[in-house]
Each structure stands twice: as structure tokens, then as C-alpha cells.
Amino acid sequence: MPSVTLTTEVGLQEAIESARLANKFVFVKFGASWCGPCNKIAPAFEQIGEKWSDRVRLFTVNADDSMNLMTFYNVKSLPTFLIIFNNEVKLMWKGTKDFEATYQKVLLNWTPTNV
Numbered sequence: 001m002p003s004v005t006l007t008t009e010v011g012l013q014e015a016i017e018s019a020r021l022a023n024k025f026v027f028v029k030f031g032a033s034w035c036g037p038c039n040k041i042a043p044a045f046e047q048i049g050e051k052w053s054d055r056v057r058l059f060t061v062n063a064d065d066s067m068n069l070m071t072f073y074n075v076k077s078l079p080t081f082l083i084i085f086n087n088e089v090k091l092m093w094k095g096t097k098d099f100e101a102t103y104q105k106v107l108l109n110w111t112p113t114n115v
Contacts, residue, residue, distance in 0.1 A: 003058035
């Protein structure tokens with residue numbers, strides 16, 4: 001399942017609530033079209049939606065169109081990733097270093113009771 005692009009706080013809050021009701025994580029990538037590392041990691045990010053569709057909903061936030069979301073989540077560099085579960089940010093990291101190992105740390109150990 002490909003990521004959905006969000007531009008408003010309301011849209012993200014609705015996505016978080018929908019995922020909460022489905023007992024899934026929200027995985028958000030803050031990026032921009034001009035950001036080289038954002039573009040480089042995009043295919044790997046999209047593959048998460050295919051591989052982990054039973055656990056995750058993917059969303060992309062374009063930093064240029066979503067300054068309110070950038071401020072709300074205190075995003076100061078791109079790319080920045082968030083993993084949210086039950087309306088709580090479980091993990092936030094910047095950059096692409098160790099991307100797969102970082103998100104798998106949460107997703108591989110996921111159960112509704114230990115998150």
C-alpha cells in the first residue's frame with residue numbers, strides 16, 4: 001500500500017485515529033522534493049507499506065507545504081521519520097542512516113500489549 005501525502009494537522013490526526021482503531025502504527029516521513037536523501041530513501045519507505053501492511057499505515061508530509069506539521073512535531077531537518085502508535089510518538093529519528101534497522105526495532109517487536 002503506497003503512502004498517502006498529508007498537508008494538515010487535521011489530516012494527520014484523522015490518520016492517527018484511524019490507525020489506532022485498526023491497531024496499526026502510523027509511519028510518517030517528512031521530506032521534500034528537493035531533498036536528495038529524502039528521494040533516495042523513498043523507494044525503501046514505500047516498500048514498508050507492502051511488507052508491513054498488516055501493522056503499518058504510511059504517510060508522507062511535504063515539508064514545503066506543511067510548516068504547521070513541521071512545527072507541531074518539532075521537525076528541523078529532512079528526512080525525519082515518526083512512528084506513532086495509540087496517539088503517541090514511539091520513535092522519531094532524522095536522516096537515513098540505519099533506516100531499516102531503526103524502524104524494524106519497533107515493528108518486529110510489536111504486539112498490542114508491549115508498545
